[in-house]
Amino acid sequence: MLKINNLHVKLEEEDKQILKGLSLEVPAGQVHAIMGPNGSGKSTLSYVLSGRDGYEVTEGEATLDGNDLLDLEPEERAAAGLFLAFQYPVEIPGVGNMTFLRTAVNAQRKARGLAEMSSAEFLKAIRAKAAELQIDAEMLKRPVNVGFSGGEKKRNEILQMAMLEPRMCIMDETDSGLDVDAMRLVADGVNALRSPDRSFLVITHYQRLLNHIQPDVVHIMSNGRIVKSGGPELALQVEEEGYGDLLAEAG
């Protein structure tokens, strides 16, 4: 589904190479995790894939279902089925959660040639999904992420994911700032969305999220590249030994 080949990325504003030939393939239905020390380029990867300004791709390609991602605007990537759950979801005062999400859903449906959802249809769908995620209906009426706790913000991300039904979900340190219960809720939300035609790329510092979201493959990233890939046991090894030995071994 997601194919990244020899991706080189530098910051636009300074001459600093962040990704240095990263290759990765996530087949349909699989969950891949990326772990790595601070500064290894994990967040850059998520931003470059979803189209944030400020990065320049100097070499390599990334495709989703065979379509080149890197030339698309962020909203076109979303319509193509890509979703990024933010590490720090943004607060937008004065814009209702519901209005925002309905605009997003309908913009994507329009881009895919589908009929827009009516208010009633949308309301019904979002209420059902919110209930599954234990999101209070009151929260839907509030401005986007304003006054939400850390856990509520992350559950709101998962709610957006559930409503937008993306093919490829990238989760950027979704576990950061969450207590154990909040993490379990988020993980349950993600697990409920797992399906044979949907894939996940879970970026995390810690193994503990992977206890709740079982990955098929774990990649270790360092200095802008994937240096080692393996099964879930690789994450356990990181948890016990740290990155030092693994990185030394990978050279």
Add this chain to the structure above:
Amino acid sequence: MSDTAVQTKEVTPQVSGAPVAADALQTRLDAMHLPAGGFTSAARADALTRLRDMGLPGPRDEYWRFTNPRDFNAPAPAPISVPEKMQDSPLFQDLDRLKLIFVDGEFDAVASDSLGLEGIQIETLAQADEVADHWAKGIYGSLEAAGQKPVNRPFAALNTVSARDGMLIRVTGKPSKPVHIVHRRASEDADVTWHHVIRAEEGAELTLLETGMVGARSNGMIEADLARGAKLNYIGARQAVHQKLELSHIFARVESEAQLKAFVLSVNGTLMRHETVVDIVGDDALAHVAGAVLGDGNDGPFHHDDTIFITHGGLRCESRQVYKKVLKNGAEGVFQGKILVKPGAQKTDGYQISQALLLDERSQFLAKPELEIYADDVVCSHGSTTGAIDETALFYLRSRGVPKERAIVFLVLSFLADALEEIEDEDLRGQISDRLEAWLTRHENQ
């Protein structure tokens, strides 16, 4: 040296400035038909004396440095065609309200609702001014006169001198619905002046809406006198083709426990100056004034100036100034806001924020926030910011599939939200918000 030469040249008119200004004022006055007035005659004569003392403003005057008054000083405005239909439907038309229609500044009794409503007495200035005595006699021109210190406001005096019509509203109770003043245009060169007087008696409450199309040039005024515990909510949203020149003044006197909330929406306009002068004279009173401005220089030159002066003279009073301007394609915004806390006005809570969102590098915002405090136990703060669209928020919205232009509309509405929050009534706030959204959507791709 060229610098010196320029300086000398600039000094010359100042030396011979007075007679030139007096001539300009006389020409300006000659172009108007000045009513003799009935109960207002003394106030009009006083205002004329004030006006002659002050003269018309020039670009060197302290409070006119950011806004060139030339087009307000000119004897007549350039004509503007009257469009058959506005792009937006009239505001608040589905609301249960008492509708008062003004055409080119004159009350149209046939098109208006009947003036009878429980808890409120409504008359027109033109009719009431035929007699020598009236309840409005102590207010007409007197709040304006009080508001001339310490800052001169010549166009306010000009308004008092020349206004032919307006509403005189005395609120004695809590009328069941808002009063809605709707302006309409008839002629292309209308140079319109109106002057409303509002007296809210003890504990009375009124919501006043003022919308519609004003003339090629307009000079509107409200003098509002709020007795103890009275409450006035004012929402102004003038609509017009772009080229209008608009002056407006609100002078309010707020007694103990009274509450004033005023919100003004401005879209379109070549040159606009809105002055709001609030004098809090009692204890435990509240004054919130707010404005939202949308300006697009692609429609023609755009310059919008909010000049605010709030005086705290009582104990434990609260004031808020919340002004937000969204400017694009070379539009210009100005904010001059002052909080004056008089000696003894302890426990004052004064707040002022002025912010501009510049959607490109050609637009400009000039702000002059001022605090002057003569009491030692007060909380006063002011802030002013100029910024661009938040790139992180923009990316967040787009990453969810919201197209860029639509995402910018969301972020602009988000930017304006604090000002809109000052509109108490949720339904009215929603209608203003929809109006903003419609304008933004029309201007998305410019």
